[in-house]
Structure formats: C-alpha cells, structure tokens
Amino acid sequence: MSERVFVPCDAAALSVGADDVAAAIHREADARGFDIDLIRNGSRGLLYLEPLVEVELLGQRMAYGPVTEADVSGLFDADFLNGGAHRLLLGPTEELPLFARQTRLTFARCGITDPLSLADYIEHRGYRGLQRALELTPAAIVDEVAESGLRGRGGAGFPTGIKWRTVLGETAEQKYIVCNADEGDSGTFADRMLMEGDPFCLIEGMTIAGIAVGATMGYIYIRSEYPHAFRTMKAAIAIARESGYLGANVAGSAHAFDIDVRLGAGAYICGEETALLESLEGKKGVIRPRPPLPAISGLFGKPTVVNNVLSLAAVPFILDEGAAAYAQHGMGRSRGTNPVQLAGNIKRGGLYELPFGLTLREAIYDVGGGTATGRPLRAVQVGGPLGAYFPESLLDTPLDYEAIAAEKGLLGHGGIVVFDDTVDMAKQARFAMEFCAIESCGKCTPCRIGSTRGTEVIDKIIANNQRLANLELLDDLCNLLTDASLCQLGGLTPYPVLSALRHFPEDFDRPAVGTQEKTS
C-alpha cells in the first residue's frame, strides 16, 4: 500500500510555498522509488506552521512543519514516511496542544479531507445533515436551527433561525439563498479557509437552507481577492451537480436546488448584504435603505436568505447532531463555537475554532503566543476595519458578542489583529477614516463626505493645528456618522477612530478622557 502524504492546497499554505513542497515530495519519492499517494488537503488552520506536511501512519497523522522545498530531501533521509525523527517533526497532528484544545464543529473536516473528493466528504459525516433535513418539514428544519442558537457569523450576530422563519413565511414563486462570501475584513480568512478546505459543507448548508425556506436557487458571492476559493467552489458545485446533490432532485428527493458562484470586483461595501444583492443583480454595490428587509424583498425583489459562509457551514452539523449538540457550547447568548482568527503581528497566527467565552488575553497569549516581533503588545483590533482597538488593559474581555459590545467594540467576523508598540494609533485612526472614504458607496452623505472630512480633521490634529477645536469636531463628526449613516460602513467607522482616541490619547497628544484642559 502506498503511503498517504498530505500537503495543503489552501491559499495561505500556497503563499509560503506549499506547491513547491508538494512538487519536491513527488520528485524525491520518484527518485527514491517510493510509491506515495500525495493528497492536497485543506488547512488545519495552524497557519504559522504552513506548509504543514502530514503522513498517515496507522490511522493517525504525523505532522512536520513548517516545511520548505529545501527540507524535503532531508525529510526523506529521516524516513518521514514512517514518522522518522526530524527537527521539523511536531508529533501527531490531533495531539498538538493548539489543535487538541479546539472544538472543531464547523471546521471538523477542514484539513482532513481532500476538498474536492465527494467520497471523502461523505465518509466524514458529509450529507448526513441533508439526509435528516429531508425527513423533516421545512418548519422543523427552521426550528432546529433556531434552537441551536446559531447567530449570523458575518458580524451582526442576528439569529439565523429568525431570518429563515421570515423567508419561510413569505409566499413567492421564487425565493433565494445568498451566501455572503465577501469576506473583506482585514484579519479574517475563515470563509476562505472553509471554502478552500471543505466546499461541500457550504453547499450542503445552502441546500438545507433552500429546502427549509422553499428556495430553489442559491448564489455564492465571493470576493475577487479570493481566486482560489472561487475555483474550488466552482469545481465542488460541478461535482455536487453531477452526483445529484444539486439539481432538479436533490439527493433523489422531490426538492430542486442549484447554486451559482459569482465574483465580486474589489468593493468592500459589497459585504453589506443589500449592496451585495445590488451587485449580484449587476449594478453598483450601493446599499438599499431598509425596510424592506432582504428576507421579504431581497434578490430581484424576492424573499432572500442572506447568510455568511460560516453561518451556512454550521448548519450541516446542527441538522446532523441536533440543535442541543451545538447549543451546549458557548456562553450567554453566544452559542456554539467561534472560529477565532489570529492575525497581524502574532507569533502563532491561524484559525482556531473555540467555544465562545475565551478572553482576548487567552486567545492572544495562550493560543497565539504573543507578538511575532517579540515586542510588547500595544493594541488589538477586534472585528475588522470597523472594529474597535483594545488596549492591553481590556484584554480580559471575553470573546462573546455582548461582552465585546459592552466595551464599545464588535466581535464581527472573529478577526483579531495584533499590533506591537511601534504602532501609531493616530495613524490607525486616520486609516479608518480613509478606508471609509475609499470604500464608501456614496449613497448617504455622512459616510461619503464625512469620511473625507474626518481624514482631514485627523490630519490637522496630528499636525497640531487647532488641536482641541479639531478633536471636538472629530467627536461631533463621529456622532453624525454613527447616527445618520445608512449602513454600518459609515455607522461603525467611528469605532476604531473613537477607541483609538479613548484608549491611546497620548498618540493624539491630547489629555486623557475625563481630565480638563483649558482652551485658550
């Protein structure tokens, strides 16, 4: 029997040479006369160890990493095909401390299977959720999702079951499932990893959603910065269709459901669900005023479920194992698991699926190992470019929707970006405004004009030009953005700006909040 060797095809692994490593393993195996079966799996999420090469031995996998092309010959010399000792040997993957402490529900298969092998998917509990859904009434499927406590993973945290129930209750000749894979937040890559590592899971989740609410067509809107995810999803959909899991009779049932994948075009705002729908319709990604909600009047004016990749990918587990199995994890109103993404200046960056409730400090230090540069941590941005900056003193805040919100932040899509003490927080605040100006769709004035004025005002503050008057103006402008913007781009841009001002006033050279300074 040939040895099974795994080298990830995830874009992050490719970015540090996984293709070169795979080619070198093939070359070396041929030269040495070894018969190997090299499988391109998804990523295990321990991205700091990529390319992570695994060898299957007696049903368990031994991990070596990070492997470079130059290491491959040495790995063969060390007999790595039989788990031989080598300086890159990490041990059995599942026993690695950072892997063992995770609760992999949504990412259970990611990194284990060949992403485009339907047989692999089915062997690893794939399509069991759909089988169960086919035995239930639509209302019972929706109830199961509602009872699981699943909340939208895109950032808003809206209960998925309630959204589905609204669409189920609408009468229309056509309804849609739209998957929001426009994962634009810096510091997040969970959607990308899932789509590249376990695409059938998303397809199954969307299919269940379609059956639950009575939709026969689904669209996945993927950002153009994710060409690998786009190709993998397209290929997986073609396979699912050929195998009868998509099409006129899903898995031999009377239900019809099909999926098409669409590419974004570099507009951050299209992650906002109504802008995404406009874009899918072939228009500018300009947001729509609400109401009506997309659940009532969405894509082409039809009732539409718009869910994030991770929300939909959690559904197969919930249907397969039951709502209670999902809801038993987590804290408070944040049920299930949270794929925490550690990014930026962090030693052990990657995706770690953990129950809600872990503190920022535990995530950054126990899991992430502190900063990559080894310098002291100064700021942490949670939840993407619209999320707040947290100082060291707030690191004991648990990662939970409500706890982060209580500190005037947002959990968003679960991204955590770490900065060391070389960061200039006035510059970061300026960037937040500038980013809003670059990405504003232009529909509402506060965001369109306010972001440009905000950038100018911060420039004046930094230049010490009428600093106190301009700080006051900036506060005022932020209030306006919060209260009067049509969507969260303008509405949340004040989060990073004001948190930088609140927690790092020294970078703006202003007195700390609450202390008085005389205006002269």
Add this chain to the structure above:
Amino acid sequence: MTTHAPWDYDRALHLVREHQHVTGALLPILHALLDEFGYIDSRVIHDVAEALNLSRAEVVGVINFYHDFRQSPPGRHVLLVCRAEACQSMGCETLFDQLRSRLAVENGGTSADGAVTLESVYCLGNCALSPAIMWDGHLYGRMSPDRALALVGQATS
C-alpha cells in the same frame, strides 16, 4: 507574466454574447473582459449596454464603481500589495513605499518600461502570514521588502 490578449473587438463582442443571458449579467461580462484583456476597453461599452438594455451611463457607472475594473491595459505583471490592518501591523507600508520608489509609480500606476502595475488592495485574506502580496495571481505571505524587490527586479531587468 499575466496572459492578457491584445484588444480584439470581435473577441470582446463574443464574450459579451456568451454571458449576456445569465442573471445579473453585467459583472460576469465585465469579469470576462477583464480576464481576457486585463482591462475594460471603452470601445465595447456601447455593445455591453445594448446587450443588457442599459444606458451607457449605467455601464460606465458600474465600471467606475468597482476597483477591479481597470480602464487601461496593465503592465506585463500585476503586483497587488495588501495594505489593510493586519499587513500594516507587519510593515506593509514600508514594503509598499519601497516598491513605489523602485518602480517610480504611484498607486495604480505602471512602471515606465511597461513591466509592472502596482496596486493597493484591502485584504488578500492571508492575515496570519502578513505582509501579503499577489503577483500575477499568485499569493505570497510573509513578504519582505527584499524578496518583493527581487521579484520586481526579475521582471524589470
């Protein structure tokens, strides 16, 4: 090297026809043109508008709205540098500045020899291995200024 075809009106028209019947066809058509030629040539806008029963202004509006839809041909190589927060925390601004001065271009510009187009991008989704760049569609992580300059050097020499 990017593999863009030189402008060919008949080919462009063919691409428009090929995609005009899918739902919400405008973005798929523009992507097909972008893939083929590396930019959206103004000479095809009239045909796109006609195929979709839109005004030319609507089509131009969409092209202008999205950052991807370049309106002039790019260089032989396209270099995207991620300048979002995670990459900022690992020094992408220094990386970007060095590339900008090496190529003597501003953001979005193409070097005088036509070799490289330099563009900022806000997140390549490789945030655990920052800084990230994309060179002709290939993603690179943990990119140092030296390695990036070497890539550019090979292309421009």
